[in-house]
Amino acid sequence: MDKIISAEKLSFYYSDYSDDEAAENENSRVQVFDRLDLEIEKGSFTVILGHNGCGKSTLAKHMNAILLPCGGKMYSAGIDTSETDRLFDIRKHIGMVFQNPDNQIVASVVEEDVAFALENMGVPQDEMRERVDSALKAVGMYEYREHSPSQLSGGQKQRVAIAGIIAMMPDCIVLDEPTAMLDPSGRREVMKTIRRLNKEKGITIVLITHYMDEAAQADRVVVMDKGRIILDDIPQEVFSNVEMLRKVGLDVPQATQLMYMMNKDGFKDADVHIIDAEKCADYLYELLK
Amino acid sequence: MLKDITIGQYFPGNSVIHRLDARFKIAITAIYIIMVFSAKSFISLGAAFLFFVIAFLLSGISVKLIIKSMKPIIPVIIFTSVLNIFFIDGVTVFELFGIRISDEGLLTSGYMIIRLVSLICGSSLLTYTTSPIILTDAIEQMLKPLSKLRFPAHELAMMMTIALRFIPTLIEETDKIMSAQKARGAELDSGSFTDRAKALIPILIPLFVSSFRRAEELALAMECRCYNGGEGRTKLKTLVSGGKDYAALSLSLLFLALIMIIDLGRVVL
Numbered sequence: 001m002d003k004i005i006s007a008e009k010l011s012f013y014y015s016d017y018s019d020d021e022a023a024e025n026e027n028s029r030v031q032v033f034d035r036l037d038l039e040i041e042k043g044s045f046t047v048i049l050g051h052n053g054c055g056k057s058t059l060a061k062h063m064n065a066i067l068l069p070c071g072g073k074m075y076s077a078g079i080d081t082s083e084t085d086r087l088f089d090i091r092k093h094i095g096m097v098f099q100n101p102d103n104q105i106v107a108s109v110v111e112e113d114v115a116f117a118l119e120n121m122g123v124p125q126d127e128m129r130e131r132v133d134s135a136l137k138a139v140g141m142y143e144y145r146e147h148s149p150s151q152l153s154g155g156q157k158q159r160v161a162i163a164g165i166i167a168m169m170p171d172c173i174v175l176d177e178p179t180a181m182l183d184p185s186g187r188r189e190v191m192k193t194i195r196r197l198n199k200e201k202g203i204t205i206v207l208i209t210h211y212m213d214e215a216a217q218a219d220r221v222v223v224m225d226k227g228r229i230i231l232d233d234i235p236q237e238v239f240s241n242v243e244m245l246r247k248v249g250l251d252v253p254q255a256t257q258l259m260y261m262m263n264k265d266g267f268k269d270a271d272v273h274i275i276d277a278e279k280c281a282d283y284l285y286e287l288l289k
Numbered sequence: 290m291l292k293d294i295t296i297g298q299y300f301p302g303n304s305v306i307h308r309l310d311a312r313f314k315i316a317i318t319a320i321y322i323i324m325v326f327s328a329k330s331f332i333s334l335g336a337a338f339l340f341f342v343i344a345f346l347l348s349g350i351s352v353k354l355i356i357k358s359m360k361p362i363i364p365v366i367i368f369t370s371v372l373n374i375f376f377i378d379g380v381t382v383f384e385l386f387g388i389r390i391s392d393e394g395l396l397t398s399g400y401m402i403i404r405l406v407s408l409i410c411g412s413s414l415l416t417y418t419t420s421p422i423i424l425t426d427a428i429e430q431m432l433k434p435l436s437k438l439r440f441p442a443h444e445l446a447m448m449m450t451i452a453l454r455f456i457p458t459l460i461e462e463t464d465k466i467m468s469a470q471k472a473r474g475a476e477l478d479s480g481s482f483t484d485r486a487k488a489l490i491p492i493l494i495p496l497f498v499s500s501f502r503r504a505e506e507l508a509l510a511m512e513c514r515c516y517n518g519g520e521g522r523t524k525l526k527t528l529v530s531g532g533k534d535y536a537a538l539s540l541s542l543l544f545l546a547l548i549m550i551i552d553l554g555r556v557v558l
Contacts, residue, residue: 119525161510
């Protein structure tokens with residue numbers, strides 16, 4: 001399979017700029033990651049999990065060249081992100097959605113906001129209209145195209161932000177905790193939209209989150225801790241490492257949690273690879289019968 | 290209380306006035322303002338007001354809204370008219386305890402009231418019938434010729450768009466911060482003027498801090514969507530002008546001419 005994003009021995013550190021001499025000194029650098037390797041396949045749905053400060057947002061910002069590597073290489077859509085003159089090519093291919101929907105909506109009418117990226121790219125008017133409409137339909141916000149974003153709920157605003165990205169027709173969308181500020185129903189709406197974009201449109205999704213139930217819906221889960229990748233597998237396998245996840249300050253889905261506890265209490269056939277409530281319920285039903 | 294602010298409020302509709310090209314609407318409003326200030330008699334002021342009434346009737350906007358738009362300037366109107374009444378010399382009409390009211394004073398303050406009222410009516414009709422985003426577009430296009438002289442027309446329009454977009458967000462945020470500070474015992478509505486002004490500091494500081502954070506995130510999000518300044522940009526909607534726009538513009542010019550003739554006639558007579 002083709003790789004849409006690949007990090008090769010990626011290193012990144014922040015320097016303390018308050019002191020020029022210190023910036024030269026290696027000890028004052030805050031190393032975020034050191035020689036990190038990661039490849040994301042085209043069309044996949046990857047979740048990056050990690051505790052606060054593990055470097056997951058920093059990694060996301062490397063994917064569309066907001067941040068540039070201090071060492072190693074980052075290839076996004078086949079382009080080396082350090083080629084600064086191809087910045088807009090990268091950003092057309094790799095869209096990015098942030099946590100707070102309020103801070104990424106530019107215009108005061110929904111459809112104008114979705115058109116923003118297309119206006120910047122100089123897309124002709126007829127084509128723009130078409131792409132705006134289809135992007136709004138893809139996130140289920142077409143009926144709201146003439147509303148003001150301030151009239152919408154958090155989940156709806158985040159879907160508008162996503163529509164603004166898919167109007168660019170990117171190959172990949174990187175979402176940095178898009179559900180962190182939403183209520184449960186808003187989270188469900190956004191997750192449904194993301195999954196549908198992945199399945200129906202074949203857009204590669206990289207989702208950064210700290211919700212385990214969202215991670216359970218992915219094809220692949222990458223767990224990061226202190227700038228390193230500690231687990232990288234399908235969700236079932238990742239979540240079966242209950243103790244390891246606990247150690248880095250992460251939870252597991254509730255179903256896995258239950259299976260894990262039963263397993264420890266002597267139910268040897270309780271399988272910690274169960275991550276969804278349905279399978280968990282089936283197991284309990286069989287057991288109680 | 291902050292929800293009452295009606296700056297740039299727009300009431301969607303489908304009247305002739307709503308459908309006029311925004312660029313023409315701005316030009317016509319400018320002509321109307323010239324009419325109001327060049328009119329030197331009650332008859333010509335009446336003619337200018339008649340022009341507003343025609344536009345108002347065509348727009349389908351309710352009288353209530355126009356009156357509501359007047360609310361914030363009532364103190365200004367009262368203040369200027371009182372000043373004019375008492376401090377302009379002329380033939381005394383009325384005198385009590387050494388306070389004189391002259392005919393000139395009454396006349397000037399009468400003009401002033403009518404002018405201010407018509408000014409506010411006319412400009413609020415513009416914002417009531419034009420969506421802010423179209424208004425900004427129109428301003429951008431009208432200023433575009435100036436960008437050859439390095440005038441930042443696109444940047445200005447972009448700033449206005451973002452400002453309009455963030456008004457409701459910041460109002461909501463201010464309300465939240467005010468409640469949070471009240472919950473911790475801040476007294477915002479009592480005490481002397483200086484006390485109340487001081488009480489605003491713990492509201493403004495968090496508001497500024499969060500605005501800077503928002504600005505940074507917004508800039509990032511805009512860059513992610515390939516924002517690269519005004520060059521080579523296309524538009525989702527372009528402004529189109531037609532016969533009705535030229536007709537409306539001619540009508541306004543006609544009224545302006547009429548007003549000038551009326552005043553000129555009076556001077557000659």
